[in-house]
Amino acid sequence: MSDAALIYVRHRDKEESYLQHGHTLWSWITTTDHKRIGILYALSITFFFFIGGLAIGAVRLELMFPHGEFLSDDAYNRLFTLHGIVMVWFFLVPSIPTTLGNFLLPMMIGARDVAFPRLNLVSWYIFIVGACFAIFSIVAGGVDTGWTFYTPLSTMFSNGAVISAAAGVFIVGFSSIATGVNFITTVHLLRAPGMTWFRLPLFVWSIYATSLVMVLATPVLAMSLLLVIAERWLGMPIFNPANGGDPILFQHLFWFYSHPAVYIMVLPAMGVVSEVFACFARRRVFGYSMMVYAMMAIAVIGFFVWGHHMFVSGQSQYANFVFSFLSFMVAVPSAIKVFNWTATLYRGQITFEAPLIYSLGFLGLFTVGGLTGLFLASVPIDVHVTDTYFVVAHFHYIMVGGSVSAFFAGLHFWWPKVTGRLYSEAWARFAAIVMFLGFNTTFMPQFIMGYGGMPRRYHVYPPEFQIWHVMSSVGAVVLFVAYTLPLIYLTWSLFYGKKAGANPWEATGLEWQTASPPPKDNFKTLPRVKAPPYRYHPDREAPDAENREPETMQGDMT
Amino acid sequence: MSEVSRVLHEPWPSVERQKLAVTFGMWVFIASEVLFFGGLFLAYTIYRHLDAEAFKAAARETEVVYGATNTAVLLTSSLTMAMAVKASQEGLRRMTLWCLTATVALGVAFLVIKGFEYHSDLEKGLWPGPGFPLHPAATQLFWAFYWIATGIHAVHLTVGIGIVLVVTLELKRGALPVEATRFDGVALYWHLVDTIWIFLLPMVYLIGRS
Amino acid sequence: MTGAYPLQASVYAGEWDRLFAVLTVASALVVALVFIAIVGFSIRYRRGSRAPRGFLPEIITNELELGWTAATAIAFLFLFWWAAVQQLQNVVPPANAIELHVVAKQWMWKVQQPNGVREINELHAPVGRPVRLIMTSQDVIHSMFLPALRLKQDVLPGRYTYLSFTADKPGVYHLLCAELCGSEHSRMTGRLVLMTAADYARWSAAQPGAENLAAEGEKLFRSFGCSGCHASQSSVHAPDLNGIFGRKVQLAGGRTVIADEAYLRDSILLPQKDVVAGFDPIMPSFKGTVSDDDMVKLIAYLKSLSAETRP
Numbered sequence A: 001m002s003d004a005a006l007i008y009v010r011h012r013d014k015e016e017s018y019l020q021h022g023h024t025l026w027s028w029i030t031t032t033d034h035k036r037i038g039i040l041y042a043l044s045i046t047f048f049f050f051i052g053g054l055a056i057g058a059v060r061l062e063l064m065f066p067h068g069e070f071l072s073d074d075a076y077n078r079l080f081t082l083h084g085i086v087m088v089w090f091f092l093v094p095s096i097p098t099t100l101g102n103f104l105l106p107m108m109i110g111a112r113d114v115a116f117p118r119l120n121l122v123s124w125y126i127f128i129v130g131a132c133f134a135i136f137s138i139v140a141g142g143v144d145t146g147w148t149f150y151t152p153l154s155t156m157f158s159n160g161a162v163i164s165a166a167a168g169v170f171i172v173g174f175s176s177i178a179t180g181v182n183f184i185t186t187v188h189l190l191r192a193p194g195m196t197w198f199r200l201p202l203f204v205w206s207i208y209a210t211s212l213v214m215v216l217a218t219p220v221l222a223m224s225l226l227l228v229i230a231e232r233w234l235g236m237p238i239f240n241p242a243n244g245g246d247p248i249l250f251q252h253l254f255w256f257y258s259h260p261a262v263y264i265m266v267l268p269a270m271g272v273v274s275e276v277f278a279c280f281a282r283r284r285v286f287g288y289s290m291m292v293y294a295m296m297a298i299a300v301i302g303f304f305v306w307g308h309h310m311f312v313s314g315q316s317q318y319a320n321f322v323f324s325f326l327s328f329m330v331a332v333p334s335a336i337k338v339f340n341w342t343a344t345l346y347r348g349q350i351t352f353e354a355p356l357i358y359s360l361g362f363l364g365l366f367t368v369g370g371l372t373g374l375f376l377a378s379v380p381i382d383v384h385v386t387d388t389y390f391v392v393a394h395f396h397y398i399m400v401g402g403s404v405s406a407f408f409a410g411l412h413f414w415w416p417k418v419t420g421r422l423y424s425e426a427w428a429r430f431a432a433i434v435m436f437l438g439f440n441t442t443f444m445p446q447f448i449m450g451y452g453g454m455p456r457r458y459h460v461y462p463p464e465f466q467i468w469h470v471m472s473s474v475g476a477v478v479l480f481v482a483y484t485l486p487l488i489y490l491t492w493s494l495f496y497g498k499k500a501g502a503n504p505w506e507a508t509g510l511e512w513q514t515a516s517p518p519p520k521d522n523f524k525t526l527p528r529v530k531a532p533p534y535r536y537h538p539d540r541e542a543p544d545a546e547n548r549e550p551e552t553m554q555g556d557m558t
Numbered sequence B: 001m002s003e004v005s006r007v008l009h010e011p012w013p014s015v016e017r018q019k020l021a022v023t024f025g026m027w028v029f030i031a032s033e034v035l036f037f038g039g040l041f042l043a044y045t046i047y048r049h050l051d052a053e054a055f056k057a058a059a060r061e062t063e064v065v066y067g068a069t070n071t072a073v074l075l076t077s078s079l080t081m082a083m084a085v086k087a088s089q090e091g092l093r094r095m096t097l098w099c100l101t102a103t104v105a106l107g108v109a110f111l112v113i114k115g116f117e118y119h120s121d122l123e124k125g126l127w128p129g130p131g132f133p134l135h136p137a138a139t140q141l142f143w144a145f146y147w148i149a150t151g152i153h154a155v156h157l158t159v160g161i162g163i164v165l166v167v168t169l170e171l172k173r174g175a176l177p178v179e180a181t182r183f184d185g186v187a188l189y190w191h192l193v194d195t196i197w198i199f200l201l202p203m204v205y206l207i208g209r210s
Numbered sequence C: 001m002t003g004a005y006p007l008q009a010s011v012y013a014g015e016w017d018r019l020f021a022v023l024t025v026a027s028a029l030v031v032a033l034v035f036i037a038i039v040g041f042s043i044r045y046r047r048g049s050r051a052p053r054g055f056l057p058e059i060i061t062n063e064l065e066l067g068w069t070a071a072t073a074i075a076f077l078f079l080f081w082w083a084a085v086q087q088l089q090n091v092v093p094p095a096n097a098i099e100l101h102v103v104a105k106q107w108m109w110k111v112q113q114p115n116g117v118r119e120i121n122e123l124h125a126p127v128g129r130p131v132r133l134i135m136t137s138q139d140v141i142h143s144m145f146l147p148a149l150r151l152k153q154d155v156l157p158g159r160y161t162y163l164s165f166t167a168d169k170p171g172v173y174h175l176l177c178a179e180l181c182g183s184e185h186s187r188m189t190g191r192l193v194l195m196t197a198a199d200y201a202r203w204s205a206a207q208p209g210a211e212n213l214a215a216e217g218e219k220l221f222r223s224f225g226c227s228g229c230h231a232s233q234s235s236v237h238a239p240d241l242n243g244i245f246g247r248k249v250q251l252a253g254g255r256t257v258i259a260d261e262a263y264l265r266d267s268i269l270l271p272q273k274d275v276v277a278g279f280d281p282i283m284p285s286f287k288g289t290v291s292d293d294d295m296v297k298l299i300a301y302l303k304s305l306s307a308e309t310r311p
């Protein structure tokens, strides 16, 4: 207690926001403030999103013509590999957890910072180091193995800069692990008084589940990449059939990470939209505890379905059936969540601000992506459509249509909190809708051509598919516009946007009970939590928005 | 009080919680490490299952004497480390210092011995690749595993030595009070490194000789 | 190679399309359900609308939860079972199939007909008869993709994988490589030519280089000196290879294996791997000496030995 008092003394009368707390570049790159680190990450991943986008821009251009007009075979392979590696490990995996997660997790549980502030900064530097390796491997001529690094192509036959790329991913993995350890410890030990486990906002739960997966899955990826490096660099014959090695073993190790990784990429998105739906429907999330169990179930079962990526790899039929079955089972909790979000709208007081529109986009596109996941999970279907554009469409629906949309939803939802400014609502809604339309134009045709047998990773392809490819490329342009718009109007809002109050959306979470932008120590006095999350008033018969009974904030700040 | 203010930092309300966090975090990290080596051990087990004879034959070439000595050394280091923690809890400054120094020394000893072992392995040309002395080819898989596993372990140990050294020096300079919060974490990590070795011992040295 | 979407060249392809259709319809229903609910709620419960609001009774919520959890679980189980049944039909390879040997390498498909005719990036096969592809790769992982048959199978280095089909529509279809295998992955394509039995017979007879694989294999069996040990009159104590194919073999160490192509291949390239019980592991490895093409012939020969008298 006495020490606690001491802390408070140290934090008394600091009125200025975390942004004013030091203006030099130095004060930013040496900060241990979780909010600033969140912003460092945000800048880094935006950069990589752009890189990945540019790469695929070239790919989409090339794919408008069936005979490989512009790019050499190698150039093409390098481009989509670059796209895959960058988008997965340098954009989407870190995206929501390291930006919104870093910024909000401590505030949502009523803490002053994450458990290990210095480790938090270190993990950003690790990320940057990994990024440098990745960029080096691009400069050094790129990698042509696909983001999956399959052996023996990657170990013995590839003529790309495999080692540096693998090293980059390897290093970034440790950044993930550090972040995961940090968040798990934070949630366990830094919850404010009264913030019981089942009072945690779903976003916190999602980040917690994600961190578990990060901590337990990433090391396996690290090891498998290490083995690839050892074989390619030191000539250790690990996956080399000539020495009794087994190339398939690599696929098992890789997917043991990479399937859970797909849930690393979607769970935080689920957390974000849960917050948004509740806030703009003015209702508590339908079936809160069920949502929690569902996320945990996804995180756990997700570890046992990796084999569904290897149905035609020559693994035994029986293994195939087991993995197929488990893949169907892992879909059940996702189903529950979809229905719960929908039911959250029921009897709400819905207003259609941008964050909600983005979230509705997520809901629709995730459902489609997920359902096509079930196609892939059934062995005979997968045999035909595996390694075709059907798979490409499947995961873009979930990762781009789902997770990226959700990321934008969160970005808009908490933008006022992060920057203290309001963006132009009209533009935001417009961008959200364009994004939805552009997305479907880009990827719906890919389902059709995948079904028709258009293999992925092909830039010379049977002409009958051209029509679909052209459609897809047109969509990609629209998508590009939709992604660049926010960049413009959000930047604009930084300078000209209206000042946002502490709680522009009248949301109930702790993060809304402090100034925006928040002070360096998040709260003047640490809150005590007195209510479960999402205590939005459920309007009785009184429909007019003005005289509603007020919602119950979670925290008691006095 | 002043002691406390030196140890305590953001965002912790009390030293106890802060200590708890370090141990807790380290346990989570250990879980991660388990899966890291888990992947490697899995690969090893599968290959050994595929060609048990070759693995036995290959394992017979390992230097069991070095291996045994190193095991002894490392276990002792774990002991001294444990003592250091105890001492620190009792607030015995010099005792703690001595134990830590011993731990570092033993750690270094391990690496040196390992160095000799590697040397004699290389003498025998047991680095996988063309002209590998043993047959059948699968013996190379064993030795690939040998180099990678022991190598990674050595790296872990080096890191361990590094952080123990830092803590020791801070303690010496008095920059860090005896009840420093980082202690238990460091100790845990050290024990982890030892435990990994305990797993490696049979996989590397004993299977060939059972 | 017309654009008709996607071409069907076997009964199985038809079944496949049916399964796909069922899944599509089911998913469409679900999407419609979710979509209608969203739009409906959005309109009815937009802020300020006159629709009644208020808490839902706990019971309702719980019942709903259980309801749709159970519903989806059951739906999923059904779909899984449906798909599984479809697949099970293809697990057992058909008997008396024509066997074609496929060797994949960066970046071409090498096919060898039963009568020894070789083709590159072409695969001729008769309709109305089961066909079995015995495939291996010389370098990286490739994948044999026959869209018109809705079939695909990775082709691995150092191992055999198999693909069986019975086509029923003559014609020319795509043959693609579906696993990224390096620079020219997207150019590693060819034609699957399905012909009526008669045309096929005429075609293969007309090809140059027709030769009896087994006979070729027998020549190799001597030239490599296999017969030196395995021939009956040889002094070396080596197993009798008559009827070796498909035989159950007792291995030193108690295991037993069925002698399939993979086993024969291993016995020749890595003899130490499975030593036959009762023999010394004196057989030298022929890795490097016996090429993949030779292997095809040797195996064909060993298969032919089944009934005959000893070599």
Ligand code: HEA
Residues within 6 Å of the ligand: A148, A262, A263, A265, A266, A308, A309, A310, A327, A328, A330, A331, A332, A334, A335, A336, A338, A366, A367, A368, A369, A370, A371, A373, A374, A376, A377, A378, A382, A385, A386, A387, A391, A394, A395, A398, A399, A403, C026, C027, C030, C034, C071, C072, C075, C076
């Ligand atoms: C965020 C990323 C993400 C997510 C969440 C998922 C989710 C799922 N994925 Fe996906 N997947 C990828 C990313 C993702 N996937 C990637 C990147 C690849 C390709 C990797 C590569 O090869 O490059 C891939 C590939 C992939 C394959 C291998 C394809 C192949 O290469 O042959 C399979 C096969 O089973 C699969 C299945 C599934 C399933 C069953 C789910 C389930 O979790 C989906 C669950 C959700 C739903 C089912 C929708 C909501 C449910 C309802 C509305 C219920 C109502 C429905 C009924 C009653 C029918 N995925």
Ligand code: HEA
Residues within 6 Å of the ligand: A046, A047, A049, A050, A052, A053, A054, A056, A057, A059, A060, A080, A081, A083, A084, A085, A087, A088, A092, A145, A146, A147, A148, A392, A396, A399, A400, A404, A442, A456, A457, A458, A459, A472, A476, A479, A480, A483, A484, A487
């Ligand atoms: C994980 C995230 C992710 C994301 C976000 C995307 C985004 C996109 N992907 Fe991605 N894709 C993958 C993951 C992802 N992809 C993976 C894992 C593969 C497999 C790779 C492999 O086979 O190995 C793949 C493969 C892949 C292919 C198949 C290539 C092939 O097999 O031959 C195609 C083809 O159309 C494609 C298209 C697209 C498109 C059009 C987008 C669009 O959504 C992109 C739109 C974005 C932009 C156009 C950039 C926007 C620009 C800005 C926002 C400006 C920022 C500006 C500043 C910072 C100044 N992708």
Ligand code: CUA
Residues within 6 Å of the ligand: C107, C141, C142, C143, C177, C178, C179, C180, C181, C182, C184, C185, C186, C188
């Ligand atoms: Cu061969 Cu792709």
Ligand SMILES: [Cu+2]
Residues within 6 Å of the ligand: A258, A259, A262, A305, A306, A308, A309
């Ligand atoms: Cu998966």
